[in-house]
Amino acid sequence: MDSSSSKRSYTIVFKLDIILYAENTSNYKALLFYKVAQKCIQKWKKQKNKFEAIRNDQSININQVHALSGRGRKAKYPELEEKLLAYVQNKQQEKNTVTTSMIERKAKEFGKNLNLEDTKFSRSWVEHFKKQHKLVEHTRTQVTQKLPEDMPLVIKDFLKILYKKTVNIEKKFILSFDETLMCLGYTASGDKLLPTMKSTYIPRVIQAMTNVFFKNKGVIFVDRYHSHVRDDVVKAFNMKGLD
Known part of the structure; x- marks a missing residue:
């Protein structure tokens, strides 16, 4: 039997099916057929009345209800x-x-x-x-947000700014990056940034800094995520000679 089966989440409908099968056969045959732990079947049979009450409640989507645990439990803090x-x-x-x-x-x-x-x-x-508390991370809107009417002018002005910032800078020193668990950096020339230095032992008295990119005038383009426009971040970019 799969050792992870007891950690899975099952719907009330599925549990009631197992209970019915176990009652008509045996717990052992039910665990072999449904691949669940015997202790789960024993526990669910004791909760049969509660499961049936939930199933009969028309206000609940029974196919989305997974467990009774946690419902109405007193908060620890x-x-x-x-x-x-x-x-x-x-x-x-x-x-x-x-x-x-x-x-x-x-x-x-x-x-x-x-x-x-x-x-x-x-x-x-x-x-x-x-x-x-039935919380979700993202709030989805049913109506797609419309682009502003002056969008073509906004894009045109933005491109003018980009040109002024980059006209005298080599493409390999124009960087755009974003973070998805790790930094994904590419230059305007299409090159992906290589690891800055090999992993090796460095004495504590030595401060390791990788400044190849910062030796020349450069530009970094980022979105307006809060962490990108903080004063200390902008100041750090400026200290490195970056716009």
Whole structure:
């Protein structure tokens, strides 16, 4: 039997099917047929009445209900979770994306203020918090946002700025990058940036810096994500001679 079967999430419909099969045959035959752990079948049979009540509730999409655990469970840190939920809901009302990492950082911040510094608000704790409060990371709109009417003029002005910034700079020193778990950097000449230096031992008294790109006048293009337009980031670019 697959050792990971007990960690999977099953719908109420699926559990009721297993219960019915086990009642008509045996728990052993049910676990062989459905490839689930026997302890799960025993547990689900004890919850049969609750499962059937959920199935008969017309207000619930039974095919999307996975478990009873977590529903109505008393919060371990009620004050913190109340503040955290309010934080997420306010962000979502403002049409701002709230990521798991943001919730995790905010939980630690609230925990510190509530003298819970020793409590570890791990990623799994955040996922459980999101599931319990039915939170999603992205707010989707049903109507596509329209482009502004002066979009052609905006693009034209932007291209003029790009030309002025890059007219006297070699293409290999024009860089555009974004982050998707790692930095993905390409120059205007189409070259992908190679590793800056080989992994090797460096004595602690030596400060390693890779400045090949910064030896010449260069330009880096980034989107207006908050971390890209912070004053300290812009200042760091300017100190390196970058626009």
